[in-house]
Each structure stands twice: as structure tokens, then as C-alpha cells.
Amino acid sequence: MASLTTRERILQSSLALFNAQGLAAVSTHRIAAELGISPGNLHYHFKAKQLIVERLFRRFEERLEELNASTDRVRAIDDLWLTLHLRFEAIDAYRFIYRDMAYLGSEYPALGQRAQALTAGNLLAAKALCETLRATGVIEATAEEAQILALQMVFTTTCWLSFEQLVPGRDALQQADPGLAAFYTLTLISPYVSSESRAYLDYLRGKYLR
Amino acid sequence: MASLTTRERILQSSLALFNAQGLAAVSTHRIAAELGISPGNLHYHFKAKQLIVERLFRRFEERLEELNASTDRVRAIDDLWLTLHLRFEAIDAYRFIYRDMAYLGSEYPALGQRAQALTAGNLLAAKALCETLRATGVIEATAEEAQILALQMVFTTTCWLSFEQLVPGRDALQQADPGLAAFYTLTLISPYVSSESRAYLDYLRGKYLR
DNA sequence: GTCTATATGCGGATAGAC
């Protein structure tokens, strides 16, 4: 940790601050102060705040695109559970992006465009995934229902962590539980799950519903 | 329109600008310029930007609480459709609130608290509504499923309009369609709808799914 | 690479004349 380059330390510190306090609320001075370096030094490594945000956004894109590329290996409910879990971990690690999306899109229009493209990729992957589940009999649904399920899944993975902060009783400081979020997403397909695949869902229900 | 008080014109103009460009991106100078009045004059009517935001938030609260209070009259699918439609119209009219919620909550913590309380009220109303639907046989579901449905409905009504802007193909300038959003929310309960109530859902499906 | 010092601009908010 201490042996990282200053550039990398800036990125990690920025990410932590953006996630904790919001993209708009964190100034470059604040980032520099957090690291114990001067604003001038920070500017040497990143000429503008926008470049920090872009770099972090790029990493987020890469991580999600990697997940999208591997969804074709999902064959059963527990595969689906795992891929959802990994996705929520990724979104949580960069949670400022979806949470502050409106601000991000208006401040940095180019990133707003790329966020749309990323969503398009997520939708494609989710549709392929739901179609596979349908074709292999894990869920019993019409093609139309599978399409809608895919949209619901992308919607949920994208917005759930932001919504959570609106539900009283969840401490904002307490970190999100990707497992709970994944379970919640799975309940979307619950009505369509064929009897043979029911066991794993019931196992999860016992684990997450008290 | 032209005969409104300056105070009211400030509120309406602020709402339009917040919705169009985001709470963070709109300064008090900008609002004054839009109205063709001076920043000093605006300050005479509202001593701080926060007071404008608070007033708008209050109206939003009132409108949603009114809707929450009337959900106990929902007895059938088409009642549900109407109440969802009205809710999406309200959220769309004040769309900056949920869309910029993260920024709003960090800039004005008191409003963040009230947003949580509002969500709690929405959840209570949705739970009562789903329980009624279950008790009257409009949907066939366990008590547990009805609870989860209520959560999904509140989640969807809260976040859908924000998510829509991430889906490519929807022009950001084109105004949201509350009817489509309400239909999308109804698909959540679709798997549970008893055969007698199916007709109205099919009618809507024909209307919104091309 | 890192520092200090500073330029520039903007947004929020205010004072006081009309």
C-alpha cells in the first residue's frame, strides 16, 4: 500500500472519497489533503479532476465488461447467484458512479455517453443470459417474459445500491451486502423458476429472510 | 402565468431548471437570469438556494403523501394502474429529487432524512396495497411474496425514471411516459395475477408492447 | 516529483440606493 506510486495512490484515495462523500462534494484540494500532498503535486499527476474520474470510470467499465463477457457460462441458479454477486461487488466498489450518475453525466457528458453504452452492453448480456436460462429449462417463461426479466435485472443491479440508502434502518456508513442484493435480484425470476431449480432459491431464502 | 407572484415564478422556474439540468448545475444566478430578474432580487424572495429546494421538496412530499393516503381505495388492477400512473406523474414533475438524491442528501442533510421518511411512508402504503390485492384475490401470492412485491414496487417507482436516462435510444429531452413506466411496474405483479384479473393486463400489454 | 504561491472564475450571499 505504501509502496504504490503517487498516481495510483491518488486514484485509490479519490475512489474512496467519491464513494464516501459523493463526486460533487470532493474537491481536488480535499484529495490532496487526504494524501498529505500539495494540490500542486496532485495537479502534476492529473491535470484536471475530470482525468481522475475518467480513469476510475474506465476501470469500472473494464470490470463490468469482463463480467458481461463471462455471463454465457451461466447454466444454473447458483451460477446466476455468483455472477450477480460479483456484479454487485463491482458496482459497490465504484458505487459513486451509478449513485452520482446524473451529476456525472451533466458535468462530463462524454462519460454520460459511455454510461449509456455500458448499459446497452449490460442489457445485451442479460438478455442472452435470460434466453439461456429459458432454453435450458431453468426458468419457464415466454420469450417476451425473458426479455422483460432481463430489463428488470439490469435495472435492479444498476439502481439497487442507490435505492438502499433511501430505506430507513440501513446505516449509510454500513457497507452494502452484495449477497443480499443478489438475493433480492433473484426474487425477480423466482416466479418463473422451474421446480427442479427451486432448491437453491429456497436455500438462499432461508439464508437472507429472517 | 404572467400574473403569478415573483416568489411563485422563482419556484416554477427553479423546478424546471433543476429537472432539466440538475440541482448541482443550476446556480441562483442562473435562475435569476432565466426570469430576467437580478440575483439581488431573487435573494430578497429566498435568502438561500436551500430555501427554494426545501419549498419544492415540501410540495413533492405533500403530493406523494396524498397519493399514499388514497391507496387504500385500490381494489382492482385498473385502480392500481391509475395510482401508479399518478405516482409517476408526480415523480416526473419533481424528477430532480430522486435523480439527484445523492447530491441533495449530502448538500442538505435534513432533506435526506425527510426523503428516508418519505420512502418509509411509500413502503407502508405499498405493503398495505399488496396485502389488499392478496386478500381480495386479485393476486395469488403468499404474505411473504406480497411483502417483496411491495418493496419492488417502491423501488421501481422511485428509481425507474432515473434509470430510463441510462437506456440508449431514449432521448434525454423527450419527456418520460408515465403510462409506460406504470406498465413496466405492473409487470412485477404479472406472475401473480389471478386469471380473473388478467384481462386488463393483457389490454395494457397490447397497448405498450409493440 | 514535490513544494509554495497565485491567478481566475464562479456561486452564494449581502448592503444599500432607487
Added chain:
DNA sequence: GTCTATCCGCATATAGAC
């Protein structure tokens, strides 16, 4: 009620010494 003029603080970004 409305204006002009202005203050203050902050954030981005830069210049130049070490």
C-alpha cells in the same frame, strides 16, 4: 420589490522554485 455593486470563499488550474 427591484436594482447595482460588491464581498467572501471555494474549486480548478497554473507558474515557477526547490
